[in-house]
Amino acid sequence: MRNKAVFYHVGCPVCAAAERGVVTAIDRSRFDVEAVNLAEHKARIPEAQKSGIKSVPALLLDGQPYHINFGADLSTIK
Amino acid sequence: MRNKAVFYHVGCPVCAAAERGVVTAIDRSRFDVEAVNLAEHKARIPEAQKSGIKSVPALLLDGQPYHINFGADLSTIK
Secondary structure: OOEEEEEEEOOOHHHHHHHHHHHHHEOOOOEEEEEEEOOOOHHHHHHHHHOOOOEEEEEEEOOEEEEEEEEEEHHHOO | OOEEEEEEEOOOHHHHHHHHHHHHHEOOOOEEEEEEEOOOOHHHHHHHHHOOOOEEEEEEEOOEEEEEEEEEEHHHOO
């Protein structure tokens, strides 16, 4: 079974750096990686919050949230 | 050229979770991964600080620091 990784971001500079660094380093032979811009897809904010994500950029790996540095709090995404 | 990843931690629960999650997901065919317990190897704290690392767990990918969630501030490691 392939593993699932979801990268949540809002297109901020900190988000872009995390994507270039951490997300690029993920082993694509084991992980399906989806990048979700929550500023563009606000309907997916509740899903992120339910997974324990409080800020972006964040990576959800097999359901576990990992906040990477700090770009923006989820509550401030308008 | 192979890429270099250094995972700094102090053996804390948040650190262990980040290692199981994010560090395990790194593509080992492209990255050499080193894990450094800064509580056991305090001599390497200045090196981490110089790289911009302020807390653990953190991942240094090709010289760029990525703090993953929050376990402990580097200044509190005794």
